[in-house]
Amino acid sequence: MKLKITFSILIATVFTLNAQQTKLGTINTNYIIGKMPQMKTVLKRVDKYGKELDSILKIKATEYNEKATAYRKEVATLDEAAKKEKGKELLVLEQELGQFRQNGASLIKIRQEEYMRPIYKKISEVIAEVAKENGYTQILTSDGNEFGYLDPTFDITKLVLAKLGIKE
Secondary structure, eight states: OHHHHHHHHHHHHHHHHHSSSEEEEEHHHHHHHHHHHHHHHHHHHHHHHHHHHHHHHHHHHHHHHHHHHHHHHHHGGHHHHHHHHHHHHHHHHHHHHHHHHHHHHHHHHHHHHHHHHHHHHHHHHHHHHHHHHHTTTEOOOOOOOOSOOOOGGBBBBHHHHHHHHHOO
16 A cells, blocks of 8 residues: 555646746846947946046046155255155055046946946846746846856847847
């Protein structure tokens, strides 16, 4: 009796596993993003932000250079306390300038990600729609070299582009 029940459970499990087939698809999101017209706007906005940061950096550099030049001109006439004070002030300005240079790339990256969020959201929504419409249970990105082989018949990149109204 126990053998029949075990055998029945085993058969039911096999049928259940076969019924739960998955359909796996791939997508190249970087390709899609590169084709989206919104990317031109993002790139322009990031470029504009970069120029704003450059102008701030130039102002800071000019301020530092002016103070450094003034310090070099008057260093011979200053007493030790004034030399130390002016030297510390220059050192602080130099450190701020260096820190601003280092943070510039990070600030641009943060701003670009902020501008890209709506694009990522839209692509994500369209991928979900295309996947549901075509019976996919999983979609993997093929942007990198993660896979040894991908069957191009399961790539939904073109379907997503079409859904977004973007011509290849």
